[in-house]
Amino acid sequence: MANAKGNSKMKWLMAIMMLVMVAVTGVNGYFLLENMNNKASNVETAEQEDVQPAPEPIFVKIDPFTVNLQDDRYGPRLLYIGLTLKVGNSKTETVLASHMPQIRNRLLLLLSGQQADEVTSTGGKELLAARILERLRAPMTNAQPELLIDDVLFTEFIVQ
Numbered sequence: 001m002a003n004a005k006g007n008s009k010m011k012w013l014m015a016i017m018m019l020v021m022v023a024v025t026g027v028n029g030y031f032l033l034e035n036m037n038n039k040a041s042n043v044e045t046a047e048q049e050d051v052q053p054a055p056e057p058i059f060v061k062i063d064p065f066t067v068n069l070q071d072d073r074y075g076p077r078l079l080y081i082g083l084t085l086k087v088g089n090s091k092t093e094t095v096l097a098s099h100m101p102q103i104r105n106r107l108l109l110l111l112s113g114q115q116a117d118e119v120t121s122t123g124g125k126e127l128l129a130a131r132i133l134e135r136l137r138a139p140m141t142n143a144q145p146e147l148l149i150d151d152v153l154f155t156e157f158i159v160q
Helices: 002-050 090-098 100-112 122-137
Strands: 058-072 075-087 149-159
Touching: 058 090, 058 100, 058 149, 075 090, 075 100, 090 100, 100 122, 122 149
Parallel strands: none
Antiparallel strands: 058 075, 075 149
């Protein structure tokens, strides 16, 4: 009888242990799934934040003009050029628009000192664009904010 009572207690103890193990496994499974769902929603949120549209580029068009280039072996040469500037903010756009006569003057002075054979090559155009950026970034007034000019784009370029 003592043995039967011991077996009965052992069976109850085993049943309780099994219930505890099932409960612990269930709780662990719940937390695991909840953690996975949180990570998935965090990834979706991060992806949504990363997919912000890029800001619209701001372009400032400079009307085309013609300038005399330095004489070369072919005699006097002309450059007909149209430019557009890609700027970083609307403040730069406003400053450039209000100082357009000064900008055109700076460009005419720079371009009139160029040789036709220098500006007709791809490398020459890239160097010219860098020189234009350098000239235009220089302040036009004492209280002028820093200009954010990102790129010089040639829209028209004819050498005769």
